[in-house]
Structures are given as C-alpha cells and as structure tokens.
Amino acid sequence: MPLEVLEEAQAEFTDYAGTGMSIIEMSHRSPEYSKLHQETKELLRELMEIPEDYEILFIQGGGSTQFLMAAANFHTKAKAAYVNTGVWAKKAMAEAKFYGEAYEAASSADKNHSYIPQSYKLEPDTSYVHLTSNNTIYGTEWQSFPKFDVPVICDMSSDILSRKINVADFDLIYAGAQKNLAPAGVVLAIVKKSFLATARENLPTMLKYKTFADNDSLYNTPPVFCIYMVNKTLHWIKAMGGVDAIAKRNEAKAKVIYDVIDNSNGFYKGHAEKEYRSKMNITFNLANAEMEKDFVAKGKAAGFVGIGGHRLVGGCRASTYNAVPMEACEALAEFMKQYMKDNQ
Numbered sequence: 001m002p003l004e005v006l007e008e009a010q011a012e013f014t015d016y017a018g019t020g021m022s023i024i025e026m027s028h029r030s031p032e033y034s035k036l037h038q039e040t041k042e043l044l045r046e047l048m049e050i051p052e053d054y055e056i057l058f059i060q061g062g063g064s065t066q067f068l069m070a071a072a073n074f075h076t077k078a079k080a081a082y083v084n085t086g087v088w089a090k091k092a093m094a095e096a097k098f099y100g101e102a103y104e105a106a107s108s109a110d111k112n113h114s115y116i117p118q119s120y121k122l123e124p125d126t127s128y129v130h131l132t133s134n135n136t137i138y139g140t141e142w143q144s145f146p147k148f149d150v151p152v153i154c155d156m157s158s159d160i161l162s163r164k165i166n167v168a169d170f171d172l173i174y175a176g177a178q179k180n181l182a183p184a185g186v187v188l189a190i191v192k193k194s195f196l197a198t199a200r201e202n203l204p205t206m207l208k209y210k211t212f213a214d215n216d217s218l219y220n221t222p223p224v225f226c227i228y229m230v231n232k233t234l235h236w237i238k239a240m241g242g243v244d245a246i247a248k249r250n251e252a253k254a255k256v257i258y259d260v261i262d263n264s265n266g267f268y269k270g271h272a273e274k275e276y277r278s279k280m281n282i283t284f285n286l287a288n289a290e291m292e293k294d295f296v297a298k299g300k301a302a303g304f305v306g307i308g309g310h311r312l313v314g315g316c317r318a319s320t321y322n323a324v325p326m327e328a329c330e331a332l333a334e335f336m337k338q339y340m341k342d343n344q
C-alpha cells in the first residue's frame with residue numbers, strides 16, 4: 001500500500017468524515033458508506049475507462065474463489081480453454097473441471113513458464129478462454145492481448161491498474177485486491193453485461209455474479225474496509241496522474257532492476273524471457289541455491305523484505321507493485337551491484 005494511503009486511513013480511523021465513527025463500524029446502508037461505494041465505482045470507471053456496458057462488482061473470497069465462480073457462471077458449453085502460464089492458471093483450470101471439461105489452449109510449462117505462449121488452439125464448443133495477465137511466481141506478463149473468437153476471462157490479480165488495458169477486449173476481468181489495490185478481502189470483478197446474461201442460472205445465490213450485479217454488490221455486507229482502502233488507492237493513483245503515469249513509473253522502476261541483471265555478465269540470471277518480463281515481479285537466479293540463500297539473508301539484513309523466490313521455483317524475486325516507490329527499486333539495484341562486487 002502507498003504510505004500516503006496508510007497514513008490517511010490511520011488519521012481517520014476513529015472518525016470517518018466527521019461522523020465520530022470508524023468506517024468499520026458503519027452500516028453498509030448508511031449514506032456515508034453509500035457515497036464511498038458509488039465513488040469507488042466511479043473512480044474505477046474513470047481510471048480504467050470501463051465502458052458503460054460493464055458491471056463493476058465487489059466480491060469476497062479472493063482470487064481463488066473467482067477460479068470456481070468464473071467457471072460456475074460461464075462454463076456453459078462443452079469445454080473451457082485455459083492458457084497455462086503457471087500455478088495460478090493451473091489452479092483456475094482445476095476448478096473449471098467441476099463444471100465440465102477444461103483443456104489447455106496453450107502452455108508454457110515446457111520452459112518452467114518463462115514465457116507467454118503466442119499461439120493457441122481452441123476446440124469447438126468452447127465456453128471461454130481464461131488468461132492470467134501477470135504470473136507472480138515466474139515474473140512473466142502478457143505485453144499485449146490477442147483477439148480470440150470466444151469470450152475472454154482474465155485474472156488480473158497481480159497487475160490490475162498497473163498499466164492501461166482495454167477493458168472491451170475482455171468479457172470478465174477479476175482481481176484480488178491485495179497486490180495493487182487494498183488489503184486482502186475484496187475482489188474487483190468487471191463483467192460485460194451481455195456476457196453476464198449468458199451465465200448459468202441454477203447456482204447458489206452467492207456464487208452468481210448476477211446477485212452482485214442486481215444488488216450493486218450490496219446483497220450482503222460487503223467488505224467495507226477493503227473497499228474504503230480501494231477508494232483511497234484510486235485517489236492516490238489519480239493524484240499520481242492516472243494509470244498512464246503509474247504505468248510509466250512501473251516501467252522505470254522495473255528497468256533499474258532489470259538493468260542490473262542484464263549488465264551483470266550472468267551473475268544474475270533473469271528467469272523470464274526478455275520480451276515477456278513482468279513489471280510487477282522480477283525473478284532471477286544466482287549461481288546456486290546456497291548463494292541465493294545468502295543473497296536473501298543479506299538483503300533482509302539491509303532492509304529488503306520478501307526477496308526470496310516463491311517456494312515452488314526458488315531463486316529470488318523483487319516485487320514492484322504500484323505502491324513500491326522508485327527509491328526502493330534504486331536501493332535494491334544498488335544492493336545487487338554491491339553484492340555482485342563482493343561475491344564475484
């Protein structure tokens with residue numbers, strides 16, 4: 001989270017908007033919360049340029065519940081296609097199998113997900129194709145999105161609002177808030193109204209996107225505090241100059257670290273192929289696991305938190321989500337250069 005957002009939340013934690021109450025004590029039907037709820041949707045529509053024929057929904061259960069919810073609602077034909085770009089994509093596909101056949105339209109598993117596949121095989125009677133825009137564990141990111149002739153569902157949990165995307169290229173976008181927007185506890189879903197109209201009807205109430213759409217995400221108590229934090233983050237993005245400015249900043253941030261990798265003569269080896277590199281997660285290896293352990297430990301001592309790679313792939317990883325300031329990236333780059341000098 002941006003420090004400014006945390007400080008603002010702290011300052012008004014016990015007294016929201018002069019009410020004498022905390023936002024977390026307020027009814028979700030109160031005029032104060034209503035205003036915040038609507039404003040959050042308006043800010044999303046403005047910043048992401050979400051067309052009017054798309055619903056904006058706030059749902060609980062995290063990205064992982066979206067894996068099954070997307071399939072429950074939209075796996076309505078014989079098959080569903082998944083582009084397997086790593087662990088999250090695979091988990092999403094596993095949930096789809098509860099609702100029918102699911103197959104890989106493409107996979108990057110052959111090279112430990114170090115790239116984004118560029119050709120796809122869609123089978124007849126496919127309900128939708130599911131993509132994962134950024135792959136946190138491997139540090140790959142779709143740089144652009146191809147056109148498909150079936151509906152497109154995209155999990156944007158780890159790069160939502162980090163760059164400009166064309167919402168109209170997708171039928172359903174979902175994103176757990178906890179990487180770029182807010183604390184864990186809310187998912188943002190953006191669904192095309194005409195696609196929503198095709199959803200399966202015979203589902204439990206809380207599993208239907210329609211329940212959320214018909215009730216303005218207020219069928220039951222929404223995660224008020226999380227949505228409040230989303231609101232604050234959106235104001236912060238707007239004040240930073242909007243999504244384009246954030247994207248430029250993210251590019252520059254990632255570049256200072258990628259430059260160290262690229263100029264290290266192989267001391268640092270990037271995991272992702274260059275043309276698919278993520279601006280959110282920078283993954284790299286050192287000569288061996290022992291050195292990586294040392295790098296992470298010395299990094300930790302120098303104040304860099306969480307630079308160990310994901311337990312599934314090892315190595316090292318620097319996450320450069322929206323809130324991470326340029327200075328933190330520059331400091332890590334300096335640390336990496338020094339570590340290389342000391343250990344070459």
Ligand SMILES: *Cc1c(COP(=O)(O)O)cnc(C)c1O
Pocket residue numbers: 061062063064065088132133134135136155156157158176179
């Ligand atoms: C982090 C992440 C998730 C996590 O989902 P939760 O259930 O909210 O923990 C899902 N998908 C992607 C692409 C992610 O990066």
